[in-house]
Each structure stands twice: as C-alpha cells, then as structure tokens.
Amino acid sequence: MSRPIRIAIVGAGPAGVYAADALLKSDAAAEPGVSIDLFERMPAPFGLIRYGVAPDHPRIKGIVTALHKVLDKPQIRLFGNVDYPNDLTLDDLHRFYDATVFATGATADRALDIPGVGLDGSYGAADFVSWYDGHPDVPRTWPLDAEKVAVLGAGNVALDVARILAKTAEELLPTEIPPNVHAGLRGNRAREVHVFARRGPAQAKFSPMELRELDHSPNIEVIVDPEDIEYDEGSAAERRASKHVDMVASTIENWAIRDVGDRRHRVHLHFFESPVEVLGADGRVSGLRTERTELDGTGNVRGTGRFTDWDVRAVYRAVGYYSDELPKLPFDPISGTVPHRSGRVLAADGSHQTGTYVTGWIKRGPVGLIGHTKGDANETVACLLADHAAGDLPGAAAPEPDAVVAHLRDQGVRYTTWAGWNQLDAHERDLGTAEGRERVKVVDREDMLHHSGA
Incomplete structure (x- = not known):
C-alpha cells in the first residue's frame, strides 16, 4: 500500500485520542504513514473530560492540554456532531477507511x-x-x-x-x-x-x-x-x-x-x-x-x-x-462491552470482524482512571498494525480524504472541525473573562454549532 493507512476512530474522548496518539507514534506513521479521522457525536471533543468529570476538578481537566497537542497534529481531522450509525454506518466506515476503532465509552x-x-x-x-x-x-x-x-x-x-x-x-x-x-x-x-x-x-x-x-x-x-x-x-x-x-x-x-x-x-x-x-x-x-x-x-x-x-x-x-450497544457490532449485555480479543472485535463465531477494533470503556468496561485507557489504546493499535502488516485489512474502496467529507455533506450533516472547536473554546473563554472566570461552558447544541462555525 503506497498511500497512508486510513483509520477512522469513533469517539473523540480520551480513549479515542490516545488511540490516535499511539498510531502517530508507531513505525507505520513514518512509512507508509497514517491518516486519522475522529468522529464525535457531540459538537465538541474530549468526551468524559468535558461531560463526565466534575467541574471542580481542574487538575483532571488539565488532561485536555495533552489531548490538544495530539489533535493539533496535521495527520488528524476531527468531525464533531457526527452520529454513528445515523450519519455514518459501519458499511460507510469500511468504504472510506482501512480500519475503524470504536472508542465510544460509557455514558x-x-x-x-x-x-x-x-x-x-x-x-x-x-x-x-x-x-x-x-x-x-x-x-x-x-x-x-x-x-x-x-x-x-x-x-x-x-x-x-x-x-x-x-x-x-x-x-x-x-x-x-x-x-x-x-x-x-x-x-x-x-x-x-x-x-x-x-x-x-x-x-x-x-x-x-x-x-x-x-x-x-x-x-x-x-x-x-x-x-x-x-x-x-x-x-x-x-x-x-x-x-x-x-x-x-x-x-x-x-x-x-x-x-x-x-x-x-x-x-x-x-x-x-x-x-x-x-x-x-x-x-x-x-x-x-x-x-x-x-x-x-x-x-x-x-x-x-x-x-x-x-x-x-x-x-x-x-x-x-454502562455502554450503549453499537449497531452492527456484537455486544455483551452483562459486561456492557463489545466482545474482543486484544481489541479485535469478535463476531458471533469467534472470528475477528475484519477491520474493526475497540478501545477504552467499550472494550474493558467502565473501570479504572482516565490514564488507564492508554494501555488499552496501545494494545488495540498494536493489533491493528499487525493485521495491516499481515495484509489482513480489507482496504478502503474510497480512501480519498475528500470522500467522507462529500458523504457527510450529501447527508446534510452539520459537522464541526478542530478549527471550529478552537473557535468555541475561545468563545467560552471570552464568556468566562467577562465574569472573572476561566470559562463558561456553552450548553445549547445550536449555540455550540453556531460558535463552532458548523
């Protein structure tokens, strides 16, 4: 494969961003290179950090600084306000990407x-x-x-x-x-x-x-x-x-x-x-x-x-x-997780659901601290890259980066971007400055989309 490996990550919380970071730090990032798109159903990234950590925990929220550095990398694109499977189905993901990592957490x-x-x-x-x-x-x-x-x-x-x-x-x-x-x-x-x-x-x-x-x-x-x-x-x-x-x-x-x-x-x-x-x-x-x-x-x-x-x-x-069940993926209702082997999603017969992986809480359940998801990400990414090296990834039918953008526009999806998050971030900080606070969080989805330039 002469082009970069195209990877979709569904979920832009810590688990998804750590998976992206692991991919960028791998040998594959140098040759043939990796191209990563993160899809997040919220208009803003960071998942649990933004919507699961109490607001009086500034030290924990400091993790956002590290996640920012990853999302700043040019090999990564963020598509916010995109819902799986309503805006992108599993078949869509397999058409546009060589592999998909689900990092949807538990809410x-x-x-x-x-x-x-x-x-x-x-x-x-x-x-x-x-x-x-x-x-x-x-x-x-x-x-x-x-x-x-x-x-x-x-x-x-x-x-x-x-x-x-x-x-x-x-x-x-x-x-x-x-x-x-x-x-x-x-x-x-x-x-x-x-x-x-x-x-x-x-x-x-x-x-x-x-x-x-x-x-x-x-x-x-x-x-x-x-x-x-x-x-x-x-x-x-x-x-x-x-x-x-x-x-x-x-x-x-x-x-x-x-x-x-x-x-x-x-x-x-x-x-x-x-x-x-x-x-x-x-x-x-x-x-x-x-x-x-x-x-x-x-x-x-x-x-x-x-x-x-x-x-x-x-x-x-x-x-x-408890995690939400993901359509087209197997699900264990007892553990609230997707059955897997070292991050490789397992079909009902125990075989690997080709090109499909999990990391974070949807993989191991909602236990441990945020930093523990790094180990999950490293294990899953190692399996993904091993499958790529072995020629076991199916290969995307439409890997061009613009293909998924055209699809979202055809579907009428008002998606946000990393640049849009920086606009929303600046707006929330401006609201905070006016009140002598670091930030005032915007709640309304339409307001978030507006200030993100969706």
Missing part, C-alpha cells in the same frame, strides 16, 4: 435491581453528572428539593455527586459550570448527604486525591462512624499490596477518630451497608433500607440480616456506567 447508568428504583426522587448518577456538566441533550433543570440525600456507591462518581450536592453554588461559581447549573444549585436544599458502600474502607474504589478533596470545602463536614473501621485478613492483604488502598483506608480512619466539627453541610460515609430497597410513599422516595454486612475473611462481605431504614428524600445510584 448510561448501570441498572440497580432493587425495589423502588423507579420512584420519583430516585436518580441515576450519570444523568445528574450530565446535568451539572452542561450536556446539551439533557434537561436544563434538576430537582434539588431534598434536604437529606443518599448516594449509593463507593467510587469516584459517588464522591463527585456527593460533593456537588454538598457544596454551595458560590463555591462552584469560579468553575466552568453553565449559568443554568449555577442557578439550579443556588436553590439546592441538601444539608445531609449519606454515601453508602456495601463493603469496607479497604474495598472502596475512591482515588486518594478525590477522597481527600471531599474534606477541602469549608462548608462540608465529612463524618465516618468508628464502627465502620474494620478489616479482615483479605483487607489487610489489600492494604499491604497497594499504596493506593492504604492511603484511602488511612484517610477514612483519620476521619473516624476526629471530633465532628460544625461545618454547615455534612457528608456521611457509611461502610458495610448494602442497599436493598428504596422506600416510597405516594410515588416518591421516602427513605432507603440497607442491610448491614460483615467481612468474611477474604475481603468480601455477607449479609447479617440486620436492616436499617434511613430518612432520605432522594437517592442517587452511582453503581457504575
């Missing part, structure tokens, strides 16, 4: 199968995150009338939800939150937030930094019951094996032994409490029932048969994300 809430989850006042954490991050496709308002709130989960998303609920609107104003989010949070009545974890401190999936940040707010008192500090042999082994686990457990221990202060909002971290039912009255949440658990010696837990009813009026389920 929905994983189901929690307990009674009462459908009550008014029971929410998925992913929906709440989309609201406070200014996602253009969700409602502009959010009900925040509950004074006592439960958050179910022991991961970073649970911490984000608890922290956003417990902070004041004025604390969050210096961030990039949109005006509608700030206005909504000004009316937030939450004063007590209860976070429930089924297992103990050594099994919590918090990152040490995120956990400590919970206590940095002058308005949040973090409270841990000393009776929840418990370890068995399996837990002790986890602490010895992981500095990360030990730091999390130590932080929780320190909170358990200190005196309770008088900050205006309280976040209670409850361990060994497994949610079994969302209680309701007149169709609305009226409480939460949990079962006390105990360690079984291995780090796992078992139920004790002792139940507690908690007085809360809203419940947020932060029990994990």
Whole structure:
C-alpha cells in the first residue's frame, strides 16, 4: 500500500485520542504513514473530560492540554456532531477507511435491581453528572428539593455527586459550570448527604486525591462512624499490596477518630451497608433500607440480616456506567462491552470482524482512571498494525480524504472541525473573562454549532 493507512476512530474522548496518539507514534506513521479521522457525536471533543468529570476538578481537566497537542497534529481531522450509525454506518466506515476503532465509552447508568428504583426522587448518577456538566441533550433543570440525600456507591462518581450536592453554588461559581447549573444549585436544599458502600474502607474504589478533596470545602463536614473501621485478613492483604488502598483506608480512619466539627453541610460515609430497597410513599422516595454486612475473611462481605431504614428524600445510584450497544457490532449485555480479543472485535463465531477494533470503556468496561485507557489504546493499535502488516485489512474502496467529507455533506450533516472547536473554546473563554472566570461552558447544541462555525 503506497498511500497512508486510513483509520477512522469513533469517539473523540480520551480513549479515542490516545488511540490516535499511539498510531502517530508507531513505525507505520513514518512509512507508509497514517491518516486519522475522529468522529464525535457531540459538537465538541474530549468526551468524559468535558461531560463526565466534575467541574471542580481542574487538575483532571488539565488532561485536555495533552489531548490538544495530539489533535493539533496535521495527520488528524476531527468531525464533531457526527452520529454513528445515523450519519455514518459501519458499511460507510469500511468504504472510506482501512480500519475503524470504536472508542465510544460509557455514558448510561448501570441498572440497580432493587425495589423502588423507579420512584420519583430516585436518580441515576450519570444523568445528574450530565446535568451539572452542561450536556446539551439533557434537561436544563434538576430537582434539588431534598434536604437529606443518599448516594449509593463507593467510587469516584459517588464522591463527585456527593460533593456537588454538598457544596454551595458560590463555591462552584469560579468553575466552568453553565449559568443554568449555577442557578439550579443556588436553590439546592441538601444539608445531609449519606454515601453508602456495601463493603469496607479497604474495598472502596475512591482515588486518594478525590477522597481527600471531599474534606477541602469549608462548608462540608465529612463524618465516618468508628464502627465502620474494620478489616479482615483479605483487607489487610489489600492494604499491604497497594499504596493506593492504604492511603484511602488511612484517610477514612483519620476521619473516624476526629471530633465532628460544625461545618454547615455534612457528608456521611457509611461502610458495610448494602442497599436493598428504596422506600416510597405516594410515588416518591421516602427513605432507603440497607442491610448491614460483615467481612468474611477474604475481603468480601455477607449479609447479617440486620436492616436499617434511613430518612432520605432522594437517592442517587452511582453503581457504575454502562455502554450503549453499537449497531452492527456484537455486544455483551452483562459486561456492557463489545466482545474482543486484544481489541479485535469478535463476531458471533469467534472470528475477528475484519477491520474493526475497540478501545477504552467499550472494550474493558467502565473501570479504572482516565490514564488507564492508554494501555488499552496501545494494545488495540498494536493489533491493528499487525493485521495491516499481515495484509489482513480489507482496504478502503474510497480512501480519498475528500470522500467522507462529500458523504457527510450529501447527508446534510452539520459537522464541526478542530478549527471550529478552537473557535468555541475561545468563545467560552471570552464568556468566562467577562465574569472573572476561566470559562463558561456553552450548553445549547445550536449555540455550540453556531460558535463552532458548523
């Protein structure tokens, strides 16, 4: 093949950009060269960084700087506001590209199968995150009338939800939150937030930094019951094996032994409490029932048969994300992932679906930190390039770069570009400057398209 390898990447979040970076750093980038088009259904790039990370996490959002450097490369084009499969089908991608990498992530809430989850006042954490991050496709308002709130989960998303609920609107104003989010949070009545974890401190999936940040707010008192500090042999082994686990457990221990202060909002971290039912009255949440658990010696837990009813009026389920099924690709509904072997998509008979690959959360599930997707990308790209070297890629029928542009225009797709993102970026920064902030995020999709010059 004398021309550059034509690669499509569906999804311009960290996983997709890391895959592009791995391709550009490969030997193939020199000879015969690579040409990469990233397709993103949102008008703006960066996926989880823009629409899944809490706005008061500037250090995590600093990852955008590194992603910018990749997307600045001339071998990469960005097509935003392009939806798979409505604007581009799998057959289209195979016609225009030698290989396609899906990096579509996970944006929905994983189901929690307990009674009462459908009550008014029971929410998925992913929906709440989309609201406070200014996602253009969700409602502009959010009900925040509950004074006592439960958050179910022991991961970073649970911490984000608890922290956003417990902070004041004025604390969050210096961030990039949109005006509608700030206005909504000004009316937030939450004063007590209860976070429930089924297992103990050594099994919590918090990152040490995120956990400590919970206590940095002058308005949040973090409270841990000393009776929840418990370890068995399996837990002790986890602490010895992981500095990360030990730091999390130590932080929780320190909170358990200190005196309770008088900050205006309280976040209670409850361990060994497994949610079994969302209680309701007149169709609305009226409480939460949990079962006390105990360690079984291995780090796992078992139920004790002792139940507690908690007085809360809203419940947020932060029990994990779940990927959308991708048409024309196989899907495992249990794991919420595309079946694959080292990133190669597997057909029903176990064979490789030629020219089709996955990376990121759609590949391995929504676990780990953002940086962990680099390893996914490197593995997938290595397989793709090995298939190319072996002559196993089918080859694009219409590989000319202008062919896909003509197709999108024929379909009437109002796509955005990398130059368009820089225009939108400048506009959001100008909005922020006028208010003494770094940025004010634009929410409305039409406004995003307008300021991107779609």
